[in-house]
Amino acid sequence: MGLKQLIIIVSITTAIFWIAWSMVLFQVDPDTAGWSGIAAFYLTLFTSLLGSFFLISFGVRKRFDKDELEYKLVGKSFRQSLFFAVALVGILMLQDLRFLTWWNFIMLVVGLGILEYFFISLNSKKI
Numbered sequence: 001m002g003l004k005q006l007i008i009i010v011s012i013t014t015a016i017f018w019i020a021w022s023m024v025l026f027q028v029d030p031d032t033a034g035w036s037g038i039a040a041f042y043l044t045l046f047t048s049l050l051g052s053f054f055l056i057s058f059g060v061r062k063r064f065d066k067d068e069l070e071y072k073l074v075g076k077s078f079r080q081s082l083f084f085a086v087a088l089v090g091i092l093m094l095q096d097l098r099f100l101t102w103w104n105f106i107m108l109v110v111g112l113g114i115l116e117y118f119f120i121s122l123n124s125k126k127i
Contacts, residue, residue, distance in 0.1 A: 003070050007055070014051025020044045038096075046089045053081035079119060083112045 001009075021044035028037040057077040065073065090108055094100035 003074070006074065007058070010051055010054060014048060014055065017044055017048040017051060021048050042089055042093060045092075046085055049085040049088060050081055053084050054078055057081050080116070083116060087112055 021041070024037070024040045024044055028040065030037050030041070033040075054077050057080055058073060061068070061073045061077055062070070087108060091100060091105065094104055094108075
């Protein structure tokens with residue numbers, strides 16, 4: 001699959017997931033739907049954010065990092081988009097459960113930062 005095809009597919013699926021998320025947001029009552037409605041909300045939000053962050057991150061990287069190979073840009077963009085989407089949805093889930101405190105927020109951010117550092121150090125050893 002070429003890069004252009006990847007961007008087109010990710011763009012289309014991201015748009016579909018944003019539409020699905022807005023349908024869940026406006027059509028599903030969380031009190032009557034139970035856990036399946038809440039799971040649909042978080043799942044569609046997560047995939048929408050993941051696709052959006054990937055497209056933005058890849059576009060910025062491609063514009064400013066012209067020397068890097070494209071497949072490496074895709075990997076970095078996807079990984080960091082995944083971490084950012086996990087952080088945002090995780091914060092929303094903690095808030096929904098009334099567990100969001102400043103130390104939980106810091107632990108989540110530090111944990112994702114350590115994970116990113118691990119991947120950066122893993123990739124730098126291959127060179």
